[in-house]
Every structure is written in C-alpha cells, then in structure tokens.
Amino acid sequence: MSEIIKNRYEFTVLFDVENGNPNGDPDAGNMPRLDPETGYGIVTDVCLKRKIRNYVETVKEDSTGYRIYIKDGVPLNQSDKDAYISLGIDEKEANKRKEEIDDQIADFMCQNFFDIRTFGAVMTTFVKAKLNCGQIRGPVQLGFAKSIDPIIPQEITITRVAITTEADAKKKETEMGRKHIIPYALYRVDGYVSANLARKTTKFTEDDLALLWEAIINMFEVDHSAARGKMSVRELIVFKHNSELGCCPAHKLFETINVKKCEDIIVPRKYTDYNVTVNSDEIPEGVELIRML
Incomplete structure (x- = not known):
C-alpha cells in the first residue's frame, strides 16, 4: 500500500x-x-459518484482493498455483516467494548472499500448484533x-414495431414512447x-x-x-x-x-x-x- x-x-x-x-x-x-x-x-454529486464507482468496480473487479460499498444488487447490510464476521465480533462482545469495536469496524470498512475510503459513507444498517458500522466522512467531496x-430539454417521440401484447397487435402496428x-x-x-x-x-x-x-x-x-x-x-x-x-x-x-x-x-x-x-x-x-x- x-x-x-x-x-x-x-x-x-x-x-x-x-x-x-x-x-x-x-x-x-x-x-x-x-x-x-x-x-x-x-x-x-450522487450521479457523478456513481460513474466513478462503476469505473473502479469495472477495472478492479472487487480485488482486495477495492470493493465498492454502494453498488447495484448488493444490500448495504450484507457488506456491513462482512465487517463483524471477518473480525469475529459477536453481540455480547460488541456491547461490552462498543467504542473499541466501532473503531475496528471503521478501519475494516476503509481498508476494504474504495468508495468508503474516498467519499465516506453512512453505514447505519443494523445487523444481528444490533451493531452499525457508523458514519465516515471521506476526504473527497464533489458539488x-x-x-x-x-x-x-427536448421531449422526443419515438416509435417501435414490437407490440407489447397480442391483443394490442390486432389493433395497431406500432407503439409510441417519449425520450428526453x-x-x-x-x-x-x-x-x-x-x-x-x-x-x-x-x-x-x-x-x-x-x-x-x-x-x-x-x-x-x-x-x-x-x-x-x-x-x-x-x-x-x-x-x-x-x-x-x-x-x-x-x-x-x-x-x-x-x-x-x-x-x-x-x-x-x-x-x-x-x-x-x-x-x-x-x-x-x-x-x-x-x-x-
């Protein structure tokens, strides 16, 4: 590193x-x-960060240290669980040593997820141990x-020859839509x-x-x-x-x-x-x- x-x-x-x-x-x-x-x-800013995340995910393919926390099809608490599972944290331990555990989890998330290390994240989804991964303020910010x-902006009318249903196909040859x-x-x-x-x-x-x-x-x-x-x-x-x-x-x-x-x-x-x-x-x-x- x-x-x-x-x-x-x-x-x-x-x-x-x-x-x-x-x-x-x-x-x-x-x-x-x-x-x-x-x-x-x-x-x-959310739109632009999405593009940056998508590029990193494409070139790094979830390699060590370059996972993406906010990504399509992956619930946030699934990534949160990885932290306490990898660190071997259970509910009793978390309640006894909360401050120390929170620091360990924050370090784990920063080390493993590029977008957290870059933009920060709000990771307040609760898991089985009722433990959230906290909030991290990232060093990179966009307006x-x-x-x-x-x-x-222009609204453009578009047509297609593929009709949605068989019933509609008996009544018309094209369907229309809109594009901005x-x-x-x-x-x-x-x-x-x-x-x-x-x-x-x-x-x-x-x-x-x-x-x-x-x-x-x-x-x-x-x-x-x-x-x-x-x-x-x-x-x-x-x-x-x-x-x-x-x-x-x-x-x-x-x-x-x-x-x-x-x-x-x-x-x-x-x-x-x-x-x-x-x-x-x-x-x-x-x-x-x-x-x-």
Missing part, C-alpha cells in the same frame, strides 16, 4: 452531453435536471455540476481532496488518488447508453497545494478558471464552441496547476 496523501487538492471537471439526458429528475418525469429559476442544467449556459434529451450542454463541477481527513479518518493513499483521477477521466467511457447520449470528460484541472491544509481558499483557485462561449457562437453545439482558460497569474505561491486532460 502506498503512502497516505500529504497534499490538499482542489479540482474542476468539465464534461459535456450531446443528444442525451445526463441526469434524469424523477420529480419531473425523468426530464434532465435543471434550476427552474435560471434554466441552468444540473447533475447531482453539483452546473451547465455553463441555460439548457432547453439535451441537444448539447457543457457542465462544470468542482471538487475537493482533504489530506487532513485522509490522515485522520480513511487513510486515502497516493494510489487511491491516482485511481480517482483515472476514474474521473474515464467515468463515462464504461457507462455509455442510448439514454445518456454522447457524454465525455473534456477537462480535469487540478490544483495541488504544497501542504496538508493548503495555501489559500478553494474559491480563489476555482475563480481562475474561465469557461465562455466563443464570440461568434450563439447556440453552442460542440466543445470547441467554448474557450477554456486558466489565469495562472492569479494562482498563489505554493499551489501547482496540473491540467490532466
């Missing part, structure tokens, strides 16, 4: 969608999420992604990596960090679908501080990144319709700018 990270990081990811729905809103008939006051598109410009898309949108999300939390809580390592960057760059490459259209990560801009606690407020670094439409573009329809610049003169001493993509 490599060393625990010693540097604070901030990062910005730019990704786009073409003729797809990047994050459907169940409260709005699965239309693309948007801010109703401004019309800007939104993609939740909501927001589109650079307002979006106008955004013709094009560029999104930005900002994130944080705390070396202080990595040292104190999850022991997030340099190898974990390298895998995180890899997963962010490739998070849509193993997750393509017709519903999401063409989605691509276009930029991963990283700010590396020379210390654990950092050299300046995060917002000052994020403000050095400017994403604007090219002057002659009215309605953007591709990534090159935007100019992306970083004002390196405003980055303070002690912070390194790294453009990974």
